[in-house]
Amino acid sequence: MSVARPCLFCAPAPMTRPSCASRGPGRQTPRITHDKNDPALPQKTSNTIETLDCMQASEASNNFQRAIQAMFHTLKQAMQIVKWRQLSIATERCSLCNFPVNLRLSGNEIGVRCPRCRASAITQSLVETLQACVANLAQKDTYELSSSGPLVAYLKSHSRSLTLSEYFDDVSPGSVSISGIPCEDVQQLTFRDASFDLCTCTEVFEHVADDLKGFSEICRVLRPGGFFVFTVPLSSSDVTTERTAFRDGKRINILPVEYHRDRWRGPCVFCFRNYGNDILERVVASGFRKAEFFLPQRKLFGFARRVIVAEKSR
Numbered sequence: 001m002s003v004a005r006p007c008l009f010c011a012p013a014p015m016t017r018p019s020c021a022s023r024g025p026g027r028q029t030p031r032i033t034h035d036k037n038d039p040a041l042p043q044k045t046s047n048t049i050e051t052l053d054c055m056q057a058s059e060a061s062n063n064f065q066r067a068i069q070a071m072f073h074t075l076k077q078a079m080q081i082v083k084w085r086q087l088s089i090a091t092e093r094c095s096l097c098n099f100p101v102n103l104r105l106s107g108n109e110i111g112v113r114c115p116r117c118r119a120s121a122i123t124q125s126l127v128e129t130l131q132a133c134v135a136n137l138a139q140k141d142t143y144e145l146s147s148s149g150p151l152v153a154y155l156k157s158h159s160r161s162l163t164l165s166e167y168f169d170d171v172s173p174g175s176v177s178i179s180g181i182p183c184e185d186v187q188q189l190t191f192r193d194a195s196f197d198l199c200t201c202t203e204v205f206e207h208v209a210d211d212l213k214g215f216s217e218i219c220r221v222l223r224p225g226g227f228f229v230f231t232v233p234l235s236s237s238d239v240t241t242e243r244t245a246f247r248d249g250k251r252i253n254i255l256p257v258e259y260h261r262d263r264w265r266g267p268c269v270f271c272f273r274n275y276g277n278d279i280l281e282r283v284v285a286s287g288f289r290k291a292e293f294f295l296p297q298r299k300l301f302g303f304a305r306r307v308i309v310a311e312k313s314r
């Protein structure tokens with residue numbers, strides 16, 4: 001049986017670009033600031049005022065066009081998944097952009113969205129957890145295991161620095177893909193020990209063949225006292241169900257194959273396991289001091305997610 005989780009909203013909006021994607025450890029983009037009183041900047045004269053005004057008007061026009069394009073893109077995507085009988089609105093603020101309502105476009109998890117920033121129930125659950133459990137996010141060097149979307153935009157504007165990556169089958173870990181996005185395999189990260197204060201990811205580890213190695217790698221690249229905050233699809237079972245096993249040196253499927261969708265590969269990302277509550281023990285066994293579930297206060301139409309918060313020893 002093949003199970004695909006549609007994720008139409010995952011596609012980046014037009015005119016967006018992975019501006020943080022080329023950042024890697026030690027290759028942080030310098031912060032550029034503009035100080036209007038800086039004497040090194042060209043001062044306005046009567047001859048330049050008109051030119052500057054024209055440039056500002058042109059930039060404002062371009063920004064307006066981009067906003068309109070993004071709005072139509074969002075609307076088009078919403079129309080693709082909306083089920084009119086299940087369309088509903090809830091007065092719960094988005095944890096990312098503070099917009100006062102959330103929409104339910106259809107009767108499944110993917111249909112719950114913030115109408116302004118497009119954050120899903122999963123992303124809003126994770127960010128509410130960060131706000132509740134991780135102090136001083138603005139002082140954190142953060143690593144997120146994806147390269148675009150509302151969570152990336154939030155971390156970019158709220159963290160001290162942000163490192164992004166994706167996993168590509170045909171790119172060596174530590175290299176940059178054709179699209180300019182760094183490739184990392186969480187089972188063998190190329191970052192130095194203690195590179196980050198915070199690591200985040202959503203719906204990744206069920207697709208990692210050796211998840212315990214992945215957890216230990218995340219622990220390795222975190223600084224003492226660092227946090228790993230993430231989601232996976234969680235069942236109510238106490239025990240994780242492995243869908244594959246090694247026999248005679250080969251990995252074989254012991255349950256019908258299950259695939260999930262992501263924005264790069266489509267609906268063909270292999271699922272190795274279905275996690276149960278023992279994921280906390282797996283995380284602690286991989287080197288973390290403790291791991292706990294955090295349940296957001298937001299209901300999100302019943303689709304709020306439990307989020308795993310793991311802390312490395314100080």
Ligand SMILES: [Zn+2]
Pocket residue numbers: 094095096097098099114115116117118119
């Ligand atoms: Zn929002």
